[in-house]
Amino acid sequence: MKYRRSGRLVDMTQYLLAHPHQLIPLTFFSERYQSAKSSISEDLGIVNEILRSRRLGSVETSAGASGGVTFIPTVDMKAAEHLIDELCDKLEDPDRLLPGGYLYMMDIIGDPALTQELGRIFASYYRRDKVDAVMTMATKGIPLAYSVAAHLHVPVSIVRHEQRITEGSIVSINYVSGSKKTIQTMSLARRSLKPHSNVLIIDDFMKAGGTIRGMKDLVQEFQSTVAGVGVLTEAVHEEEKLVSDYTSLTKLSHVDVKNKKIQVERGNIFQQNT
Amino acid sequence: MKYRRSGRLVDMTQYLLAHPHQLIPLTFFSERYQSAKSSISEDLGIVNEILRSRRLGSVETSAGASGGVTFIPTVDMKAAEHLIDELCDKLEDPDRLLPGGYLYMMDIIGDPALTQELGRIFASYYRRDKVDAVMTMATKGIPLAYSVAAHLHVPVSIVRHEQRITEGSIVSINYVSGSKKTIQTMSLARRSLKPHSNVLIIDDFMKAGGTIRGMKDLVQEFQSTVAGVGVLTEAVHEEEKLVSDYTSLTKLSHVDVKNKKIQVERGNIFQQNT
Numbered sequence: 203m204k205y206r207r208s209g210r211l212v213d214m215t216q217y218l219l220a221h222p223h224q225l226i227p228l229t230f231f232s233e234r235y236q237s238a239k240s241s242i243s244e245d246l247g248i249v250n251e252i253l254r255s256r257r258l259g260s261v262e263t264s265a266g267a268s269g270g271v272t273f274i275p276t277v278d279m280k281a282a283e284h285l286i287d288e289l290c291d292k293l294e295d296p297d298r299l300l301p302g303g304y305l306y307m308m309d310i311i312g313d314p315a316l317t318q319e320l321g322r323i324f325a326s327y328y329r330r331d332k333v334d335a336v337m338t339m340a341t342k343g344i345p346l347a348y349s350v351a352a353h354l355h356v357p358v359s360i361v362r363h364e365q366r367i368t369e370g371s372i373v374s375i376n377y378v379s380g381s382k383k384t385i386q387t388m389s390l391a392r393r394s395l396k397p398h399s400n401v402l403i404i405d406d407f408m409k410a411g412g413t414i415r416g417m418k419d420l421v422q423e424f425q426s427t428v429a430g431v432g433v434l435t436e437a438v439h440e441e442e443k444l445v446s447d448y449t450s451l452t453k454l455s456h457v458d459v460k461n462k463k464i465q466v467e468r469g470n471i472f473q474q475n476t
Numbered sequence: 477m478k479y480r481r482s483g484r485l486v487d488m489t490q491y492l493l494a495h496p497h498q499l500i501p502l503t504f505f506s507e508r509y510q511s512a513k514s515s516i517s518e519d520l521g522i523v524n525e526i527l528r529s530r531r532l533g534s535v536e537t538s539a540g541a542s543g544g545v546t547f548i549p550t551v552d553m554k555a556a557e558h559l560i561d562e563l564c565d566k567l568e569d570p571d572r573l574l575p576g577g578y579l580y581m582m583d584i585i586g587d588p589a590l591t592q593e594l595g596r597i598f599a600s601y602y603r604r605d606k607v608d609a610v611m612t613m614a615t616k617g618i619p620l621a622y623s624v625a626a627h628l629h630v631p632v633s634i635v636r637h638e639q640r641i642t643e644g645s646i647v648s649i650n651y652v653s654g655s656k657k658t659i660q661t662m663s664l665a666r667r668s669l670k671p672h673s674n675v676l677i678i679d680d681f682m683k684a685g686g687t688i689r690g691m692k693d694l695v696q697e698f699q700s701t702v703a704g705v706g707v708l709t710e711a712v713h714e715e716e717k718l719v720s721d722y723t724s725l726t727k728l729s730h731v732d733v734k735n736k737k738i739q740v741e742r743g744n745i746f747q748q749n750t
Contacts, residue, residue: 205526208485214524250515252486308668312633314626339613341634345622352588359586368578378674384741392581 205235210245217259218249218273223329223355227270241470246271250315257281275353276326277319279472285319286468290452296462297412303457304439307435307463311406313344320351320451324404324432327449327471328354333429334399336357337417339388343405346434350404359387359395361417373423377416388416399426408433418445435468449474484519491533492523492547497603497629501544516713520545522671531555549627551593553746559593560742564726568734579707579738585619585680594613595623596726597708598678601723601745602628607703608673609633611691613662617679617717620708624678633669635662635691643668647697651690662690666696672702682707685719692719710743723748 205213214231231242250261261271289310298306310316324346333453335358338347344360345351346389351358369391395401401421408414414431421428429450438455450469479487488505505516505538524535531552535545563584569583571582584590611633612621618634625632643665650659669675675695688705695702705722712729724743731738 207479208522211482211485212489213530215486216527216530216532217640219490219493248482249486250481256487256490258490283685296588300642301642302642303516306642306644306665306667307642308634308665309631312631312668314632315629317622318626341618341636344615344618345632348588348591348619348622349644352592357583357586358588360582362615367574368580369582370574370580391580391582394578394586420644443483466544 206235207239207241207245210237210242210449211248214232214245215249215253218271218344221355222259222273222275222325222353225264225268225270225272225407227268230270245268259378274329274433275322276329277322278361279330282319282323283468283472286472290466291466293454293466294464295451296464297438297464299459299464303459305435305457307342307406311342314345317345318349318352321346321351321404322353323451323471324350324402324449325353327474328402328430328432331402331429332400333402335395336402336404337395337421338404339363339413340418342407346406347404350402350432354402356402359390359401361390361420363388367397373420375416375420375423378417379410379412379413386416388413388420390420392395395421395424395426397425399424399451400429404433405431405432406434406447408438408443408448408450409437410439410441411443411448413449414442432471435466477718479511481515481519483726484511484516484521488519489523489527495629496533496547496549496627499538499542499544499546500562501542504544505742519692538551549596550603550605551596551687556593557742557746558715560725560746561743563590564740564742567726567728567740570738573731573733573736573738577733579709579728579731581616581680585616585708588619589651591619592623592626594708595620595625595678596627596687597725597745598624598676598723599627600708601748602697602704605676606674606705607676609669609700610676611635611664611669611695613637613687616681620680621678624676624706628676630676633675636665637662642676647694649690649694649697651686651693653684653686660690662687662694664694664728669695669697669700673698674703675700676703677705679705679706680708681711682709682717682722683711683716683722684713685722689718690724691729706745707743 259275336347336351340362346374372378372389374389433450435452436450443460449471452469533549610621610625614636644667646663648663677691707724709726710724723745726743729739
């Protein structure tokens with residue numbers, strides 16, 4: 203099928219958006235549209251210009267025999283700050299307070315459009331860090347982790363508290379829960395993370411950082427490295443956190459159970475260079 | 477910022493793809509691009525033509541005061557069949573066999589690009605069924621459920637075996653596991669599903685159908701209706717299944733543990749009208 207420029211632009215845009223962080227040879231597009239490479243290059247220039255002006259990402263060109271283009275998703279940090287400020291307002295609703303000072307957050311985590319936007323912030327932040335895999339803890343970290351991984355085009359490894367029979371050989375480690383000071387176990391299927399991976403750890407909540415610390419140790423058990431740590435919400439913890447190098451989208455700075463007051467602010471990712 | 481047609485087409489495409497199943501007024505686009513509605517309508521015609529020709533979806537126009545356009549994602553069924561045939565081949569790898577006749581599937585479930593494509597098949601199939609929410613069972617149903625929900629633009633309710641303290645009031649039901657014939661409990665946070673919803677149940681695996689049957693009962697506890705049931709893999713079960721009305725992407729038709737032979741074929745969704 204022969205395409206005019208207008209048709210090529212629509213299809214190219216959808217194709218690039220659906221294949222982030224993947225090198226696409228120019229010949230792929232020139233064959234798909236039966237068009238000269240020079241026309242394709244011009245088209246890609248237009249797509250790049252518009253996506254960049256919207257701060258949605260960039261179409262990067264690599265020269266040489268393996269030449270082609272790669273779409274790298276980013277976020278408009280102003281829009282992200284606005285999204286996070288709205289999220290902070292939502293989280294401050296006193297109806298969220300649960301016994302024990304926990305917050306009800308399943309409506310946030312259960313909103314796929316929102317988790318996609320939130321995951322995009324981490325994917326943009328870690329876009330130059332050669333991430334090979336995303337690791338998360340079941341259950342509530344999974345949606346955000348998948349969003350980050352989809353934008354980075356890497357697989358997800360799901361760590362669990364239980365040891366499931368349906369996953370074959372498993373690597374388990376003990377770790378100390380930072381807030382409760384109890385010894386717990388976490389497991390990951392041997393097959394679900396390739397050795398020598400550079401792993402981005404994503405989770406929904408961090409207080410003392412015991413679970414994150416455990417996942418960092420688990421990464422080592424797979425002869426792998428930690429590319430970074432990102433959490434949806436960090437809570438203020440009286441003592442020193444067990445993890446120091448992490449990024450957060452929101453920060454639960456104060457919970458007053460008695461007076462039903464919750465204070466949530468932007469996380470530290472907005473104080474760092476992106 | 478004033479846009480030329482080429483720029484409008486790129487931005488409109490990305491915007492529509494990012495907002496499936498959402499009515500977008502024409503005035504939104506005419507203000508965004510400072511262009512006349514007649515130009516916007518022409519642009520939308522081009523986007524619609526290309527997305528339809530690729531069978532990626534359609535841009536549907538609704539007239540009247542609330543007039544606008546809605547992007548409805550679909551799949552190219554030929555491409556979907558090809559994807560599923562490849563998946564069946566992968567699943568037939570004897571190395572997947574685990575003790576008890578289970579199959580290792582975390583690499584499939586852990587691939588975000590693949591789960592997005594698989595979820596799109598269900599989202600396309602149930603696109604006219606006025607789905608209000610997707611329900612799934614932790615842990616392995618979650619990735620597929622989020623993909624379906626993202627394409628349909630509805631929230632996800634995650635049912636669990638445990639009863640977690642961090643979710644407030646919970647609705648629990650007992651159900652009989654179809655294959656093991658044991659009584660088990662599943663729970664869903666009261667707040668995580670609105671009453672009178674039309675719920676699409678999505679899970680990774682179904683054998684006798686006990687878990688799905690349990691989720692159907694749970695939907696009733698929320699005064700809600702079941703829009704449909706979709707599973708990634710159904711296994712052949714010697715006795716009658718506890719659920720009859722479901723769609724599957726793949727069918728595990730034979731497992732011979734002794735000779736390490738697995739047979740997987742296309743699921744029943746490919747035998748139905750879409």
